[in-house]
Amino acid sequence: MKIILLKTAANYLLPLLLLFSVFILLRGHYEPGGGFVGGLIASIAFILHSLANGLDSTKALLKYSPFYFIPFGLSIAILSGLAPLFVGEPFMTVLWFENPLPVIGLIGSALFFDIGVYLVVIGVTLTILFTISESV
Secondary structure: OHHHHHHHHHHHHHHHHHHHHHHHHHHOOOOOOOHHHHHHHHHHHHHHHHHHHOHHHHHHHHOOOHHHHHHHHHHHHHHHHHHHHHHOOOOOOOOEOOOOEOOOEOOEHHHHHHHHHHHHHHHHHHHHHHHHHHHO
16 A cells, blocks of 8 residues: 555656756756756656656656766756857856746856756766666
8 A cells, every 4th residue: 555655646746846846947047946956856756756666667767868967967067158258258157148038037058057967966866876776
């Protein structure tokens, strides 16, 4: 009975936690939060899913190995830091788009840096925990 409750709760919590992690990611360049905390929340969602449904089920859900999130996220973060150099600004200067989006608000290069950090944190956390789970 306990396993059925955990599986049911994990299946409902996974999309909610992922949505919450994206919310934390998007509000991070205005208020506390950002890529690191959002990435940890997303990782917790996948870890909860793997505890309830098994590691193979979670790996199938991800489709790609979380290890590949690390170089992809690092590339996004580095490119967001290099972008100001093309307009004559110093490295890691925040560039803002002129028109805000309806739900998100103003978008700047800091958001892309946070997205890169978000992917790196998910990749590192899940790679470490999946490796530990496989070796036990």
